[in-house]
Amino acid sequence: MSGAAAFLYNDDFMLYQFGPRHPFQPIRERLAMDTLESLGVLDGKEARVVASPPVSMERLNRVHPPEFVTEVERICLAGGLLDQGDTPGNPGLFTGALAAVGASIRGAEGIMSGEFEHAFNPAGGLHHAHPEAASGFCVFNDIAVAVRYLQREHGLQRIAVVDIDGHHGDGTQSIFYSENVLTMSLHRYSRGFFPGTGGMEERGVDEGRGYNINLPLPPGTDDEMYQQAYFSIVLPALRAYQPQFIIHQFGTDGHYKDPLVGLGLTTMGYAEIARRTHDLAHEVCDGRYLVVGGGGYEIDATRRSWAVMFAELVGGRSADEGIAALHDREAVESSQEVLSEVDRVIAKQEETALPMVEKLIRYA
Numbered sequence: 001m002s003g004a005a006a007f008l009y010n011d012d013f014m015l016y017q018f019g020p021r022h023p024f025q026p027i028r029e030r031l032a033m034d035t036l037e038s039l040g041v042l043d044g045k046e047a048r049v050v051a052s053p054p055v056s057m058e059r060l061n062r063v064h065p066p067e068f069v070t071e072v073e074r075i076c077l078a079g080g081l082l083d084q085g086d087t088p089g090n091p092g093l094f095t096g097a098l099a100a101v102g103a104s105i106r107g108a109e110g111i112m113s114g115e116f117e118h119a120f121n122p123a124g125g126l127h128h129a130h131p132e133a134a135s136g137f138c139v140f141n142d143i144a145v146a147v148r149y150l151q152r153e154h155g156l157q158r159i160a161v162v163d164i165d166g167h168h169g170d171g172t173q174s175i176f177y178s179e180n181v182l183t184m185s186l187h188r189y190s191r192g193f194f195p196g197t198g199g200m201e202e203r204g205v206d207e208g209r210g211y212n213i214n215l216p217l218p219p220g221t222d223d224e225m226y227q228q229a230y231f232s233i234v235l236p237a238l239r240a241y242q243p244q245f246i247i248h249q250f251g252t253d254g255h256y257k258d259p260l261v262g263l264g265l266t267t268m269g270y271a272e273i274a275r276r277t278h279d280l281a282h283e284v285c286d287g288r289y290l291v292v293g294g295g296g297y298e299i300d301a302t303r304r305s306w307a308v309m310f311a312e313l314v315g316g317r318s319a320d321e322g323i324a325a326l327h328d329r330e331a332v333e334s335s336q337e338v339l340s341e342v343d344r345v346i347a348k349q350e351e352t353a354l355p356m357v358e359k360l361i362r363y364a
């Protein structure tokens, strides 16, 4: 069961970069598109490339105040640092950042109008960005801007954000911490690991209490354990919440080859996560499913992970020989310690987080 899917693209995505030696390399986005194009997936029958415009200031300003946006533009032109040091500005970056956010809006817009059913913005997923602070290679939070767009311009009241990046989605969490937007994040969590937040006790406050769920995972978590956490907590929470729209942050820096994170996912794990989330979107929200990118610092692993994910959005293509050939040949297996730590996290959130969401929805 699948309609048309859009692969969003804007040449300005390539301007969202921090120099040749920086881990963030936007070329992975074009390579994923080229791969899908060469395999015939983007031939216009079930999926196609859709050009996306930059975000308007009006929409951007719903999350990022004008003074902050002006300051970012100034720093980009002058070439200073946008955060503590990981995110240096440069003249093209501001244009690239507007394009990255614009594509998430374009995806949400096309899904809402029925122009296409699902969409992927490989330049999005900039989940560390806060309203008035860039952080961790993220300038503007496209996820939050898309949520505001869906709330204000389409009147949606239940939007779910699922974040599978290897790092905690701290910017997104904090923006919606006191609102009933369901935000869930699975990420590596260990002492000294960026950004340091993302513990199980962070559940939201006020109106948002119970609507934030973290699944902090130890380094070395493999496909099997990751999926166990995803299937036992994330999918049931989505079913309970009954979202009208799902945004999936699909950073692939949890891949076992990624140089920055240390989780143990393979392309098989990513494909399965995409398959199950796509199915669930059809089950609960008419297939309204927007996937955005995120981290992913091993360029080839990211290209392949995104290509197999996108093939899941397009009916039947994941079984294609060309797609199957993109998968990792090696397998990763969690140690006994990792296994029991992930079990502990699942048990704890099954006992606490899930009943909270179920109860909130019952009495909403």
Ligand SMILES: [Zn+2]
Residues within 6 Å of the ligand: 001, 002, 003, 117, 118, 278, 282, 287, 313, 314
């Ligand atoms: Zn579908």
Ligand SMILES: [Zn+2]
Residues within 6 Å of the ligand: 165, 166, 167, 251, 253, 294, 295, 296
């Ligand atoms: Zn990351």
